[in-house]
Amino acid sequence: MSPFPVLRLLDAEHYTPGPVLAEQLGVTRASISLALKEADALGVTVHSVKGQGYRLDRAIAWLDEASVAQAMGEQRRYFDLKLYDEIDSTNTALMAAATTGTPSGLVYAAERQTAGRGRRGRRWHGELGGTLMFSLLWRFNLGVADLSGLSLAVGLAVARAVERLGVRGARLKWPNDIVCAEGKLGGILIELSGDALGPSAVVIGIGLNLHLPETARQSLDQAAYDLQSLGYAGDRNALLAAILAELSILLPEFEQRGFAPLALEWEARHAMQDGRAYLHLPNGEVVEGIARGAAPDGALRFETPEGERRVHAGEVSLRRAL
Numbered sequence: 001m002s003p004f005p006v007l008r009l010l011d012a013e014h015y016t017p018g019p020v021l022a023e024q025l026g027v028t029r030a031s032i033s034l035a036l037k038e039a040d041a042l043g044v045t046v047h048s049v050k051g052q053g054y055r056l057d058r059a060i061a062w063l064d065e066a067s068v069a070q071a072m073g074e075q076r077r078y079f080d081l082k083l084y085d086e087i088d089s090t091n092t093a094l095m096a097a098a099t100t101g102t103p104s105g106l107v108y109a110a111e112r113q114t115a116g117r118g119r120r121g122r123r124w125h126g127e128l129g130g131t132l133m134f135s136l137l138w139r140f141n142l143g144v145a146d147l148s149g150l151s152l153a154v155g156l157a158v159a160r161a162v163e164r165l166g167v168r169g170a171r172l173k174w175p176n177d178i179v180c181a182e183g184k185l186g187g188i189l190i191e192l193s194g195d196a197l198g199p200s201a202v203v204i205g206i207g208l209n210l211h212l213p214e215t216a217r218q219s220l221d222q223a224a225y226d227l228q229s230l231g232y233a234g235d236r237n238a239l240l241a242a243i244l245a246e247l248s249i250l251l252p253e254f255e256q257r258g259f260a261p262l263a264l265e266w267e268a269r270h271a272m273q274d275g276r277a278y279l280h281l282p283n284g285e286v287v288e289g290i291a292r293g294a295a296p297d298g299a300l301r302f303e304t305p306e307g308e309r310r311v312h313a314g315e316v317s318l319r320r321a322l
Contacts, residue, residue: 001031061237063083063240098193102137106137131209158206160246292308
């Protein structure tokens, strides 16, 4: 059996006997023992004491649909939230759902993704209970070409949400990273399908670090940080609700007016605004220049000795010049 039902019955303060767990779940004590042996693979340490039972090494604040709905208030009418203990990829699952005519507003959030993906095919790593990973299906009456700049607009919604929750220091990095001075806080993955003239179905994947242990940071190939270290004291339910609430406002605005009205606000939050940077292009070319901000269509305005270049998202990487 999956370890998730057992883990949900445990806490970090009290031992729960195996027979009690088995009775509550309607399984054998051997099934409980086998399930908890898989907890290590989830990054969870379970203490076991003979005669007393099992206890978590750290508390896990689980995602909860009712808590998210309550925190969203009236905005919850725009969304249909589905929670999963484990899924291969929320983005992949929602892309499949989009082909069946599923309406706008469906949200998949997961405690663990076995094949979670970031931009450029990177794997998304997260500690159980320490990351927020979800995807949103949204339909636009726009063609694919008219959705340029959407990832920047979504990043702005995330930045607004975390700031509204009291987090200071979260910034944006073109085209789809959430960062701070110490490293990357999270990222956005946009996948879309549709006709050239519309309509379009878009899956917006968002991943954010709430708590990132030092061992996890050291295993990554880039500097990373977490929201709790920036002072966020809330849980993932409140964070998910805040982001969805902001998206319920921003996405309809984007459909009506595009990214252009958001460009100045985005630039004010851009971590690399007017800073020297290196642009790594798909052909291996590296260009040094100054990141001047976002064009009305979301392209990066990059100043070089030969003049300003407009660079669109894709297999392009922007890195700060040391």
